[in-house]
Amino acid sequence: MADQDTIRQVEELKKYKYGFETQVETEKAPKGLNEDIIRFISRKKDEPEWMLQWRLDAYHRWLQMEEPRWAKVHYEPIDYQDLHYYAAPKKKTIKSLDELDPEILKTYEKLGIPLREQEILAGVEGAPKVAVDAVFDSVSVATTFREELEKAGVIFCPISEAIKKHPELVKKYLGSVVPVNDNFFAALNSAVFTDGSFVYVPKGVRCPMELSTYFRINERNTGQFERTLIIVDEGGYVSYLEGCTAPMRDEHQLHAAVVELIALDDAEIKYSTVQNWYPGDEEGRGGVYNFVTKRADCRGRNSKVSWTQVETGSAITWKYPSCILRGDNSVGEFYSIAISNNAQQVDSGTKMLHLGKNTKSRIISKGISAGRSQNTYRGLVSIHKKATGARNFTQCDSLLIGEKCGAHTVPYIQVKTPHAKVEHEATTSKIAEEQLFYCRARGIPEEEAVALIVNGFVREVIQKLPMEFMAETQRLIGISLEGSVG
């Protein structure tokens, strides 16, 4: 038996060796998905055997699964054998911003991103160090940050590094919130993920900085199959921001990330997302398909997780950041702004699963549709039998701009105990001609007026974002809606 295993392994090594020799040099796996590709990825990442097995298990489960079709989004079938699942993170570098597409430069300017930071975003050679100096007037803030985090005992590293250095944590928590067979895209991610972040905040530690600050000056993870795992131990706190207001172009059309958050007793996690992937042209051609699984487990008593998201990009968004409110008195929050323009399709919302006693959840969703876009809020509030004293408040507001877009609200509410309180409010409104004219009669041009009115509409959610991103996000909203009127 053991011999047979050995033989199989050697055979496979051979297969790998001969099959991919040339590709190893080019740092790119051939198209398609099979066991060999997964072994290749695992090997490239220098992973331990248990991780490989975990991936293979996910792959086999994925093969049994079907792509979900229930969302209100339409797209041509994806040929999963026609994609590359591994490409070395080769970054194109340019010498100066002059080489950049002027359209992107214009957007940076509108967003008010400092010049030095623009250089990092655009990948200008040798930019990061300069940028750090320029932004923070210090020699090496990045190193200072790292030291500061280490001193506090916070682990913050790429997930591939965590798999090697902190296997006990990864083994214990990876897939514990989003099981490998949770859904089609999560299974795919589990099999082939290549990049992502790992955060561990130990007992009683308040992470000494917003991890958003860190991202602001460091390279962002923009992998195609991103995997993020954040664990906050008892009494700890962390605020994490992913994404970026600057437009992100990517040659990969399919993105399927998985994010897992675990909050133990009295722990709190604030997770903010600003997503501005390429939405495609006006017809939606070439835009990113964003199929994301994000879930938090409020495992401990009195734990709290807040999701805040600003979704402006992607051709298709399929995303439901959720909270499992397992611990008694735990709190889940979901604040969302989803903007769709042109041919964009958004199907997004949240799930609040109340399992523990006196658990509370709050959902504030603001959907804005313009152009010919379709924007759906889909949410589940489920209160289990034992969740006595549970409370939920949901508010879903939709704003329509123009005549050809759509807004849809699909709330599911399941309550299995009489000792719970669930409230749902929903409104749909149009930007009134009267509002636009009022602004214009005061000298505010039409597009600016739309941006102003929409920013007023989403104010409650904007205020939940980390300070430094508020102003930028407000401008982003204006930019996303350009050309939506007139």
Next chain:
Amino acid sequence: MLLEVKDLRVQVRPEDEEAEGAVKEILKGLSLAMNAGEVHAIMGPNGSGKSTLSHVLAGKPGYEVTAGEVLFDGEDILELEPEERAAKGLFLAMQYPVEIPGVAYMQFLKVAVNAQRELRGEEELSTPDFMRLVREKAQKLGISMDMLKRPVNVGFSGGEKKRMEVLQMAVLEPKLCVLDEIDSGLDIDALKVVADGVNALRDASRGFLVITHYQRLLNYIEPDFVHIMVNGRIVESGGKELALKLEREGYAAFQDAA
């Protein structure tokens, strides 16, 4: 000449392009001329086209000008966007100021001030300068700074809304103020406050076009000229005594002229 309206004909564009017979002419050859420093009142019964005139002056979409001219400071403004007219110094105080939820009044004012400055090719007003300006103007009108932190017109009383319109006027410093039934929905105390605010803005370089149903407002904002508007035309013009005649005799006496 600050404002010259020459033989203006305006119809309402039908919502549905193919609907026939929906076109309705509202202004039927209206002419009006006013100088800077003057206050003109336009009085007329319901449906005479008073509000349409104010909307067309400000450039509200939905109206079609079929003939005539509107010269503002000698320049034909009919082709200009509403924001461009505003930047040139035309201000319309609205009969029904609109609510903009989530947008603080202060922010709205700042965006408006700077948008106008940008359209005029002027530098942006710095935040401290802007705050100083607003504080000074608000104080004169007895408007508290707390009021400016609230979202635009949301939950404001009728009187508060109109008072804020006057504040906008004071901050934006237009050359021509068109007041569209600024007295509607106001009790006598609120009316006095608003009228005082308007009077404080009167000066030799600014003109006011006051549109109203009632003579009452003109007791507080005293006009230099009064025009009676019936059925889309000015049918009689005169001094302020004309308003008193109207008050005595009603619009019926003027209907025949139309």
